[in-house]
Amino acid sequence: MYTDHRTGPTLDKIRSTAGSAPPNSSTLRCPWCGHVGVLVSRGTDLTNGEMQSEHMRFAGVRHCPNPQCHGLIFVVVDHHGTVLDSFPPERIDIDRSNIPAEVLDRLEEAIACHAVGAHRAAGALLRSTVEAMCDDREAEGPDLRARVERLAGTTALRDEYVGALAALHLLGPDSVHGITKELDGADDATIRDAIDVVKTVLNVVYQHEEVIRILARHQR
Ligand SMILES: [Zn+2]
Incomplete structure (x- = not known):
């Protein structure tokens, strides 16, 4: 049976609705334009309520830093800001030149x-x-x-x-x-x-x- 194993277990851990300032320095290849950059936070994040930093998870909305894009992305990150999951998901990059x-x-x-x-x-x-x-x-x-x-x-x-x-x-x-x-x-x-x-x-x-x-x- 097909299950979305990447998104389900990670998003499931965000059960608290407590607001928190989002961690900085979340880098991602933008799913909309392919630009790699530090995402810009939009508002406060939800947290999973864990007090130990290595178990803390934050969920919230970011936008792409590329001024031509500014696409909205929903992310789950750890306390360093490392992106654990995103929607839309990050995609493998490709060189499109000369391909029909x-x-x-x-x-x-x-x-x-x-x-x-x-x-x-x-x-x-x-x-x-x-x-x-x-x-x-x-x-x-x-x-x-x-x-x-x-x-x-x-x-x-x-x-x-x-x-x-x-x-x-x-x-x-x-x-x-x-x-x-x-x-x-x-x-x-x-x-x-x-x-x-x-x-x-x-x-x-x-x-x-x-x-x-x-x-x-x-x-x-
Ligand atoms: Zn973008």
């Missing part, structure tokens, strides 16, 4: 799923990201592994990357049922690894290849 919209759209949705602990959904969307990349680069083959291997033959994509995609079940069955079954039990660290591998593959196919094209232009 139909590929990027799937990767961003996968990262959004990972941020809320929906690991199998994230895995299915990462597979879909790889498939969209093969569609975009017109890499054909009888199955997804063959298509990625075809792409590896025409780009700087190394065999190890294809192996890593396969080991993380991202080249598996061509159905949501099949891929989610293979990803039963996948945890946060596994999906984090899978996102890292897909980001690296996209970096080679779209960003590294762009550098090679620029080099060719300037060597004429």
Whole structure:
């Protein structure tokens, strides 16, 4: 059964309604704009009523320091101000340059799923990201592994990357049922690894290849 294991237990600890001045220096990658900065407090925080500092938790509203954003974020922090949880949740950052919209759209949705602990959904969307990349680069083959291997033959994509995609079940069955079954039990660290591998593959196919094209232009 799916449970939001990241948010539930942490928020559950804030039972007191006592107001408190919020701890300073809470740093977070803004879920709205991706800017990393020290969050700005809005009003007083709720606390969990614990008197020992290492057990104290504060919950309250902050806003993003980026003047172009100022997005509102609800956070749970410890007495140092370290963010333990947030809503919206923090997301893994990505380099979007030169990645086609139909590929990027799937990767961003996968990262959004990972941020809320929906690991199998994230895995299915990462597979879909790889498939969209093969569609975009017109890499054909009888199955997804063959298509990625075809792409590896025409780009700087190394065999190890294809192996890593396969080991993380991202080249598996061509159905949501099949891929989610293979990803039963996948945890946060596994999906984090899978996102890292897909980001690296996209970096080679779209960003590294762009550098090679620029080099060719300037060597004429
Ligand atoms: Zn922001």
